[in-house]
Amino acid sequence: MTNTSAAARSAMQVTPLRDRVNVNSQGHSLRTDSTAVGLQEALGRILDRANTIATSSASKIITLELLDATARALRCEWAVFWEVHPASKVLYAATIWKQSEATTQELERDTCARQLTIGEGIAGHVWRSLKTTWATDITRVMCLPRCIHAEQAGLGGGIWIPLKTVSAVYGVLELLGRQPIPAHADAVLAVERLAVSLGYLIEATLPDGFAPRRT
Numbered sequence: 599m600t601n602t603s604a605a606a607r608s609a610m611q612v613t614p615l616r617d618r619v620n621v622n623s624q625g626h627s628l629r630t631d632s633t634a635v636g637l638q639e640a641l642g643r644i645l646d647r648a649n650t651i652a653t654s655s656a657s658k659i660i661t662l663e664l665l666d667a668t669a670r671a672l673r674c675e676w677a678v679f680w681e682v683h684p685a686s687k688v689l690y691a692a693t694i695w696k697q698s699e700a701t702t703q704e705l706e707r708d709t710c711a712r713q714l715t716i717g718e719g720i721a722g723h724v725w726r727s728l729k730t731t732w733a734t735d736i737t738r739v740m741c742l743p744r745c746i747h748a749e750q751a752g753l754g755g756g757i758w759i760p761l762k763t764v765s766a767v768y769g770v771l772e773l774l775g776r777q778p779i780p781a782h783a784d785a786v787l788a789v790e791r792l793a794v795s796l797g798y799l800i801e802a803t804l805p806d807g808f809a810p811r812r813t
Contacts, residue, residue, distance in 0.1 A: 637779060638788045640671035645795050652799045658693070659800045660761075660769070665695035672789070674775030676702060676753055678709060680721045681769040689714040689721055689770060698751070705747035712744075719744070721770045724758040728767065730789060731758045732781035736774065748774055759789060761797040768800045 644667045648659055660679040669677040681692035691709045696702045714722040720739045724731050733739045734755045736748050748756075753774040761768045771793070779785055 637671055637785050640667070641788050641792045644668055644671065645792055648796055648799050652803055657803075659796065659803060660693055660771075662693055662695055665693055665771075668771065668792075669695060669697075669773050669775070671779075672757055672773050672775070673777060673779045674757070674773040676705070676748070676751070676772075676774040678721075678772040679769055680714065680725075680772060682725070682767060683713075686713075687716070689725060692769070701751040702747075705744065705751055705753075708744055708747055720756075720758055721772055724760050724770050725767055728760050728762055730760065730786065730793065731756075732778075732786070733757075752776055757789070759793045761793055761800060763794070763797045763801050766797075766801065768797055 644664060647667070648664060651659055651661060651664070660681075665677040665679060669675065675697040677695040678691050679693040680689040682688075683690055690713050694706060694709060696706065712719075714725075716722055717726045719741045720731065720733075731739065732755075736754060736756045737745045739745075739756070740748060754776055755774070755778040757771075757773045757778055759771040759773070761771065
């Protein structure tokens with residue numbers, strides 16, 4: 599079992615940033631920002647923890663602890679790991695973390711009841727496009743009624759991150775917050791590196807032939 603593989607690093611180097619990230623924003627642009635330094639350190643600690651989980655022979659890499667830490671690092675108050683079911687080929691909410699139980703009950707209920715096909719909803723779109731998506735207004739990208747439930751919970755922006763390798767997609771991280779960290783260039787790259795690294799860690803824990811292949 600390895601940490602971040604050479605294949606992951608190579609994939610990161612050859613794909614232009616503009617081809618890997620969608621930014622749906624009002625007034626935000628891709629740029630370097632000093633806040634990304636702290637983010638890189640936080641995401642580095644998350645990856646260290648994920649490596650520890652992987653080497654412990656745990657059945658799940660994306661734990662509640664990892665969702666908590668990732669959401670807080672990106673200034674979000676809600677997180678879901680939409681996992682690709684290897685048999686039915688749909689996304690389902692495998693793990694949900696929320697900062698406030700009281701304000702997100704409707705959102706959680708709707709999320710738990712959903713299964714998304716490829717291209718369905720923003721998570722399904724990210725699954726298909728393989729591009730991390732940053733949105734400063736979730737009403738522009740999320741489907742009904744989830745966007746209403748999220749807005750009622752005070753969540754205004756979102757980040758959707760495909761966990762992938764060169765051969766497979768294992769799920770999508772959905773992170774919602776009142777004011778998530780902006781899509782600065784260094785922040786985007788840090789998130790992309792984490793996403794690919796987590797994808798390879800997930801892949802390394804699966805039995806041979808179990809990977810949900812890209813379509």
